[in-house]
Amino acid sequence: MTALDAVVYGAAELVAGPAADDRGLETYADGAVAIVDGTVAAVGPTADVTAEYPPENANHAVDADGQAVVPGFVDPHTHALFAGDRSDEFAAKLRGKSYQDILAEGGGILRTVRAVREADEETLLSNLLAHLDTMLAHGTTTVEVKSGYGLDTETELRMLRVIDSADDIHPVDVVPTFMGAHAVPEGWDADDYTAAVVDEQLPAVESQGIAEFCDVFCEEGVFSVSQSRRVLEAGAAAGLTPKVHAEELAHIGGTQLAADVGAASADHLLHATGEDIDALVDAAVTPVLLPGTAFGLGAAYADATAFRDRGASVAVATDFNPNCHSHSMGFALSLACVEMGLTPAEALVAGTKHAALALDRADGLGTLREGAPGDVAVLAAPSHVHIPYQYGTNVVDTVLKGGSVVSTPTHESYARDMQP
Numbered sequence: 001m002t003a004l005d006a007v008v009y010g011a012a013e014l015v016a017g018p019a020a021d022d023r024g025l026e027t028y029a030d031g032a033v034a035i036v037d038g039t040v041a042a043v044g045p046t047a048d049v050t051a052e053y054p055p056e057n058a059n060h061a062v063d064a065d066g067q068a069v070v071p072g073f074v075d076p077h078t079h080a081l082f083a084g085d086r087s088d089e090f091a092a093k094l095r096g097k098s099y100q101d102i103l104a105e106g107g108g109i110l111r112t113v114r115a116v117r118e119a120d121e122e123t124l125l126s127n128l129l130a131h132l133d134t135m136l137a138h139g140t141t142t143v144e145v146k147s148g149y150g151l152d153t154e155t156e157l158r159m160l161r162v163i164d165s166a167d168d169i170h171p172v173d174v175v176p177t178f179m180g181a182h183a184v185p186e187g188w189d190a191d192d193y194t195a196a197v198v199d200e201q202l203p204a205v206e207s208q209g210i211a212e213f214c215d216v217f218c219e220e221g222v223f224s225v226s227q228s229r230r231v232l233e234a235g236a237a238a239g240l241t242p243k244v245h246a247e248e249l250a251h252i253g254g255t256q257l258a259a260d261v262g263a264a265s266a267d268h269l270l271h272a273t274g275e276d277i278d279a280l281v282d283a284a285v286t287p288v289l290l291p292g293t294a295f296g297l298g299a300a301y302a303d304a305t306a307f308r309d310r311g312a313s314v315a316v317a318t319d320f321n322p323n324c325h326s327h328s329m330g331f332a333l334s335l336a337c338v339e340m341g342l343t344p345a346e347a348l349v350a351g352t353k354h355a356a357l358a359l360d361r362a363d364g365l366g367t368l369r370e371g372a373p374g375d376v377a378v379l380a381a382p383s384h385v386h387i388p389y390q391y392g393t394n395v396v397d398t399v400l401k402g403g404s405v406v407s408t409p410t411h412e413s414y415a416r417d418m419q420p
């Protein structure tokens with residue numbers, strides 16, 4: 001027996017995905033989408049979709065009159081599982097301290113590591129679930145979450161177990177990444193710690209089968225290119241697809257490494273060169289740009305238009321972490337437009353279809369085409385342009401995950417009745 005989970009109909013603008021020529025969007029005015037057994041069964045003009053799938057027969061009938069309907073956001077880079085509070089570091093950065101100064105003093109990642117090692121599994125899980133709630137209310141239906149605040153086998157495994165439990169419990173799909181090589185822990189030398197990641201942590205992670213990707217912070221003063229390569233190659237041998245934090249604070253060759261090892265993505269890329277971009281395009285590695293991080297650091301933004309113009313499928317993520325405390329893909333997309341030069345349509349694709357590529361998802365995730373997961377964000381606004389336009393405002397009204405309504409606004413929505 002198939003179930004008609006949901007029909008969302010009468011949308012002022014329904015975005016099915018990128019246009020066929022990959023320029024602009026495929027949209028329908030007075031559009032609808034029908035979801036059967038968790039998957040998009042039909043998308044198009046309301047009259048056509050509802051003739052085959054009458055809303056009155058659906059478990060969830062959503063009248064989207066005057067509203068835009070877009071694919072749920074895919075956030076392909078976060079460190080959303082942590083404990084502790086680093087707001088004082090934000091204030092210190094405003095007074096002129098650098099991210100590296102803070103790390104060198106035992107703050108930053110190392111401070112979060114101390115807090116996470118002290119936190120029990122229950123606390124960590126409730127922290128992550130609360131963040132997922134906020135992300136979902138902002139329209140995110142799939143999110144990647146990294147370990148990397150344990151930096152020892154026991155705590156890295158604890159983090160991955162929590163990520164796995166959150167995926168089971170919460171409507172948001174949580175994609176697990178092992179990042180034992182996120183920083184060199186206090187009291188260790190980088191070479192010895194690299195060996196511990198490869199010889200102790202990775203075999204333990206492999207035996208539990210609870211990670212899909214392996215990431216490394218390839219950065220001046222953190223892990224060199226050759227140490228990063230050791231970790232990623234051992235990760236690949238353990239069945240984990242590589243990802244690389246590359247050229248964030250300095251240019252040391254992490255992008256070329258990502259291309260060499262066939263990574264799913266190379267992320268940050270603030271200092272990537274034209275040659276680096278070409279290498280990513282040739283190796284089909286998705287660049288993930290993180291404008292919220294540059295915003296918080298007061299750093300120059302990655303040049304998104306250079307990636308686009310050289311043929312890359314640019315993805316955008318929040319990088320939500322204690323150093324970049326934003327759950328909102330909408331805010332990241334605003335920055336991608338205003339500070340990085342993407343159009344609203346390109347930014348939306350970067351936060352949906354291209355973000356799904358960064359997670360190696362080829363099932364239509366990030367679109368509302370037939371066969372794609374039924375993950376939908378209904379906006380309290382008439383077009384996708386309002387996502388970047390209403391910066392700092394959550395324009396997401398109702399969210400469906402696999403055809404079920406999983407988030408509704410807590411207030412009466414007047415926006416839907418607003419006249420242009």
Ligand SMILES: N=CN[C@@H](CCC(=O)O)C(=O)O
Pocket residue numbers: 079108109112217245248293319321322323324
């Ligand atoms: N750059 C390395 N890792 C994180 C920051 C993590 C932290 O500061 O806690 C990032 O991607 O921005």
Ligand SMILES: [Zn+2]
Pocket residue numbers: 077078079245319
């Ligand atoms: Zn990161």
